[in-house]
Amino acid sequence: MVVYLLLRLALMEKHGINEPVVFAYGKNGKPFLRDHPHIHFNLSHCRSAAACVISDTETGVDVQEIEPVSDGLARRVLSAEEYAAYKASHHPDELFCQMWTAKESYLKRTGQGIGTDLTALPSENTGTVFKGKDYYCCVSAPFNGEASARTSPGSRTSPGSHLRRVSVRDFNVIKECDCEPVLSGAI
Numbered sequence: 001m002v003v004y005l006l007l008r009l010a011l012m013e014k015h016g017i018n019e020p021v022v023f024a025y026g027k028n029g030k031p032f033l034r035d036h037p038h039i040h041f042n043l044s045h046c047r048s049a050a051a052c053v054i055s056d057t058e059t060g061v062d063v064q065e066i067e068p069v070s071d072g073l074a075r076r077v078l079s080a081e082e083y084a085a086y087k088a089s090h091h092p093d094e095l096f097c098q099m100w101t102a103k104e105s106y107l108k109r110t111g112q113g114i115g116t117d118l119t120a121l122p123s124e125n126t127g128t129v130f131k132g133k134d135y136y137c138c139v140s141a142p143f144n145g146e147a148s149a150r151t152s153p154g155s156r157t158s159p160g161s162h163l164r165r166v167s168v169r170d171f172n173v174i175k176e177c178d179c180e181p182v183l184s185g186a187i
Helices: 002-015 071-077 080-088 092-110
Strands: 023-025 031-033 040-045 049-055 060-065 128-131 135-140 146-151 166-170 173-176 180-184
Touching: 002 040, 002 049, 031 040, 040 092, 049 060, 049 135, 060 092, 071 080, 071 092, 080 092, 092 128, 092 135
Parallel strands: 040 060, 146 166
Antiparallel strands: 023 031, 040 049, 049 146, 060 135, 128 135, 128 180, 166 173
């Protein structure tokens, strides 16, 4: 799987670790590196992109393609205020995807799991949301996080993000990330 390969590559590039990854699982099943518990990571993927975030503290990432959303799902996931913004939006599916990735990346960072009442979890101030060509990616990490992502080509650069470096990996092409941050919050 691509995200596992991204993790292996990031561990080798940033920490000189070239051994097979051995996972252990903490509270609520959140994985960690058994032999390197001080290195925190999180993985996500969809059809268009895969992301691996590494940090020296807890981190979370979610990447989702923009797809049509049912009203029922929006009501189960969004707070009343978020739902009103969703209904009023000219691009409701994009807005929902942006809010969903923010919530899920935060839950993955904290290890709470998706069983949490999502309507009670705000989508603001949970991380930095990046927009790719047909997907959103949110990284919920302290200001010293680092991300590597494999995406399809065609996004733009993201100056000013709180990440030290985001890399886009498209098959054999390696270049600086060109995802555009659309929402950044204190986390």
